[in-house]
Amino acid sequence: MQPLTSLQEPFHPYDFLAKIGEGRTITKYRKGQNVFSQGGIADSVFYIQKGKVKVTVVSEHGKEAVVAILGKDEFCGEGCLAGQPKRIASATTLTECGIMRIDKDAIVRTLRDEPEFSQMFLAHLLVRTIRVEEDLVDQLFNSSEKRLARALLLLANFGKEGRPEPIITKVSQETLAEMIGTTRSRVSFFMNKFRKLGFISYNGTIEVHSSLLSVVLNDRPEIKEKNGK
Numbered sequence: 001m002q003p004l005t006s007l008q009e010p011f012h013p014y015d016f017l018a019k020i021g022e023g024r025t026i027t028k029y030r031k032g033q034n035v036f037s038q039g040g041i042a043d044s045v046f047y048i049q050k051g052k053v054k055v056t057v058v059s060e061h062g063k064e065a066v067v068a069i070l071g072k073d074e075f076c077g078e079g080c081l082a083g084q085p086k087r088i089a090s091a092t093t094l095t096e097c098g099i100m101r102i103d104k105d106a107i108v109r110t111l112r113d114e115p116e117f118s119q120m121f122l123a124h125l126l127v128r129t130i131r132v133e134e135d136l137v138d139q140l141f142n143s144s145e146k147r148l149a150r151a152l153l154l155l156a157n158f159g160k161e162g163r164p165e166p167i168i169t170k171v172s173q174e175t176l177a178e179m180i181g182t183t184r185s186r187v188s189f190f191m192n193k194f195r196k197l198g199f200i201s202y203n204g205t206i207e208v209h210s211s212l213l214s215v216v217l218n219d220r221p222e223i224k225e226k227n228g229k
Contacts, residue, residue: 053071069155144180
């Protein structure tokens with residue numbers, strides 16, 4: 001007598017994140033729509049299937065700061081898994097997006113039952129933690145010029161193997177200023193400087209060239225500010 005074989009299909013994390021199922025819905029968003037809002041109930045995690053999302057925090061005095069710009073295959077709203085009852089940030093689409101919402105119970109169950117998904121999700125959290133640490137170092141020790149160069153490179157996905165994306169979605173100078181903690185006028189000054197030096201080009205969208213890495217990696221005399229900051 002032949003042993004019974006399992007009829008259950010093997011689990012593939014990206015198949016799970018591509019299809020509607022129990023506790024999982026997919027929504028198409030227009031540019032500028034809220035995915036979730038600061039202070040809202042934290043009861044789900046979101047997975048970006050396509051597009052870009054801006055994560056922001058607003059202080060008690062109404063000052064807004066951009067915490068992250070997230071893109072395809074990234075998660076947001078993971079704080080609910082750490083016991084956060086309410087959202088500590090807001091997420092807004094920068095482009096048209098396709099986003100999966102995964103109920104907290106559904107993702108907790110999948111993390112418990114599916115090792116492949118757990119490994120993928122852990123890798124995501126580690127990358128996000130490293131990014132936050134790098135952002136903190138960037139804010140503490142680097143000039144606004146270097147911070148802007150790094151932000152543009154990150155937005156263009158430079159350094160992500162297999163995911164070259166030299167052209168990024170139109171991002172306002174106000175958003176860039178909020179990302180790096182400076183003024184719009186400073187961003188405008190450096191964007192014009194980068195363009196004149198051939199590091200970037202833009203006409204509605206921004207094309208980031210690999211030569212922009214020189215701003216982050218080296219202290220080139222021709223791109224230093226006169227006051228050395």
